[in-house]
Amino acid sequence: MPEESYSRSILFAKYQNAELAKEAISLARAFADVKFLRTAKPGTTLPHDWSRYVAINNVLRHTLDGALLAYAFSPREDGTMRDWEEAGRLASRVEAFVVPSAAVECQVIEHEVDGREPAYLIAVSPIVSELMAVLMWALPTVLLHYEMLRHKPGEEHFRELMSMYGPGSRELEESDYIVGTRLVQRLDDCIDSYLRAWVTNGATEPWSIIPTGDRVLAEERVDASTTYAACTGFLLSHELHHIQGGHFLAADPDAALAPFLSDLPEETRREVEADCSAFTLLLNSLIVREAGEDRRPRIPNFKNLKKANPFSRTSLLPGKRRRQSQAHAQFLRACVHRATEAMLSFYAVMDLLAAMAGQDGQTAQAARFARVAERRGVVRSYVKWLLGRIEDDWGARVWHPEEAELWTGLDDHIEHLKQTIVPAWKSSGATFARPDER
Numbered sequence: 001m002p003e004e005s006y007s008r009s010i011l012f013a014k015y016q017n018a019e020l021a022k023e024a025i026s027l028a029r030a031f032a033d034v035k036f037l038r039t040a041k042p043g044t045t046l047p048h049d050w051s052r053y054v055a056i057n058n059v060l061r062h063t064l065d066g067a068l069l070a071y072a073f074s075p076r077e078d079g080t081m082r083d084w085e086e087a088g089r090l091a092s093r094v095e096a097f098v099v100p101s102a103a104v105e106c107q108v109i110e111h112e113v114d115g116r117e118p119a120y121l122i123a124v125s126p127i128v129s130e131l132m133a134v135l136m137w138a139l140p141t142v143l144l145h146y147e148m149l150r151h152k153p154g155e156e157h158f159r160e161l162m163s164m165y166g167p168g169s170r171e172l173e174e175s176d177y178i179v180g181t182r183l184v185q186r187l188d189d190c191i192d193s194y195l196r197a198w199v200t201n202g203a204t205e206p207w208s209i210i211p212t213g214d215r216v217l218a219e220e221r222v223d224a225s226t227t228y229a230a231c232t233g234f235l236l237s238h239e240l241h242h243i244q245g246g247h248f249l250a251a252d253p254d255a256a257l258a259p260f261l262s263d264l265p266e267e268t269r270r271e272v273e274a275d276c277s278a279f280t281l282l283l284n285s286l287i288v289r290e291a292g293e294d295r296r297p298r299i300p301n302f303k304n305l306k307k308a309n310p311f312s313r314t315s316l317l318p319g320k321r322r323r324q325s326q327a328h329a330q331f332l333r334a335c336v337h338r339a340t341e342a343m344l345s346f347y348a349v350m351d352l353l354a355a356m357a358g359q360d361g362q363t364a365q366a367a368r369f370a371r372v373a374e375r376r377g378v379v380r381s382y383v384k385w386l387l388g389r390i391e392d393d394w395g396a397r398v399w400h401p402e403e404a405e406l407w408t409g410l411d412d413h414i415e416h417l418k419q420t421i422v423p424a425w426k427s428s429g430a431t432f433a434r435p436d437e438r
Contacts (some may be wrong), residue, residue: 005054005063011069012091020119022070023111024097027121028053033101057098059225060124062101063232064096069239071286078087094243096236097121102201104128104353108239122239124232127198128349130208131191132231135345136338137210137224138187139410145180146409184413192421195356199425226286230342235286237278268375275343275379280386285337329396336398340383344407347376348414355418358426380407 006021072087096260111119135142190209197206210224264272354369387399 007054007095007097009061009065009091011065012088016096017092017119018046019095019113020095020111020121021163024095024121025054025057027109027123028097028100029055031099031103031123046274053098053100059217059228060096060098060232060236063229064094064122064236065091066229066285067233067236067281068094069236070281070288071240073288074281074284087373090240090244093117093119094122094240095119096124098125098126099123099128102127102198105199105365106235106239108242118241121245122236124235127194128353128354129228129232129235130206131194131349131352132234132342132345133210133228134190134194135210135348135410136227136231138183139182139341139345141183142187142410142413143406145177145184146412147406148177148180188417188421191352191417195348195352195421195425198356210265226338230286230338231283231345233282234339234342234346237281237285238274240281241274241277264378268371271372272375272378272382275375276382276386279339279379279383283335286335286338293378329398332396333396333398336387340387340399343379345385345408347373347379350411351376351414352417352422356425360420380404400432 006018006022009016068087068091071090072082072084075081103123104125106125106128107123109121109123115118135188180318186209190207193204193206196204210227212222212224350369351373354366354373357363357369358366384401384404388401391398
């Protein structure tokens with residue numbers, strides 16, 4: 001890879017600081033782990049070698065563009081709207097890069113520039129973002145599987161398997177339960193492979209259940225790219241909140257005084273605000289950001305978005321107006337689900353990594369991950385509160401409170417992983433790569 005190569009912004013090319021972008025690549029080289037680069041599986045988005053690294057980092061840069069685009073169309077703390085120039089100034093001070101190692105903690109590095117505002121480099125962990133994406137991809141299956149378990153005892157499922165023949169067919173058909181069980185098992189094996197890559201510092205290859213390659217349908221390819229973008233977008237948006245100085249809830253006194261945010265310790269409150277901000281900014285970025293199969297961000301066609309408004313007068317025919325309304329609600333509902341699933345996956349990964357670190361006796365790291373996972377309940381309450389409010393603003397049903405009851409299925413599955421996969425590392429004698437070995 002040429003030394004001068006760096007990931008270029010698409011939407012904010014006018015404002016991008018090339019010196020800062022090159023510094024991101026220099027830091028990536030400094031943090032690189034040769035063993036990890038050599039063995040990481042090319043089929044995933046984990047860095048594999050330097051010839052692919054810039055292309056991989058471009059995806060992260062495009063996601064940062066999407067977050068900055070959403071920032072441009074989000075209100076300030078005083079309720080007034082930002083403009084493109086304000087987002088451009090932020091874009092000139094922020095870069096992001098994937099850490100080419102088995103590191104599992106994202107961090108922000110301040111870069112001093114003489115006579116200018118401080119600039120920041122966001123280092124994103126590939127293990128965390130990949131694990132989030134894998135969980136997010138499988139989340140609908142996981143939630144449905146545990147919902148079925150809650151409503152039917154195990155012996156009832158086995159009785160179904162005894163007579164699962166299709167109508168007029170002598171071939172045995174698999175029940176939804178057994179199909180779901182197989183998919184959940186594949187998810188467990190996939191997660192185990194990522195944890196193995198972390199534990200062995202990249203000596204073994206992870207594999208992903210998210211489809212890749214030329215034979216994948218275009219719809220699946222776009223959906224997969226959106227999954228990765230949502231997960232990295234949540235991580236980037238959290239750090240952007242800290243870079244901008246916080247005060248996310250200052251613009252909404254109702255949220256600041258809500259019961260789920262009262263009496264929080266100051267440090268926890270700052271992090272909870274960053275998580276709440278990350279969810280909101282991610283949701284906004286999914287709504288306003290357009291990306292094709294190449295995953296390059298584009299400025300959305302706001303004229304078409306306006307036409308999709310169910311209350312616009314673009315059509316006087318009831319049938320067409322109804323279809324417009326349904327398409328508008330479906331699009332917003334998909335954005336809400338993606339943002340929610342990314343948030344749920346983030347805390348699930350933190351909980352799992354806390355258990356893994358604790359298994360190896362790395363108490364400080366385990367405590368850090370555990371503190372993050374403990375914010376899960378507060379942020380979930382905020383998300384439920386926010387989604388209840390925005391339905392009135394959008395004029396469309398995009399979420400139902402009963403959906404939150406399914407979220408416990410993910411908690412159940414993480415507990416299952418902590419009781420099965422995590423203890424297996426101790427029995428196998430595997431050890432974690434120490435920070436000084438990376």
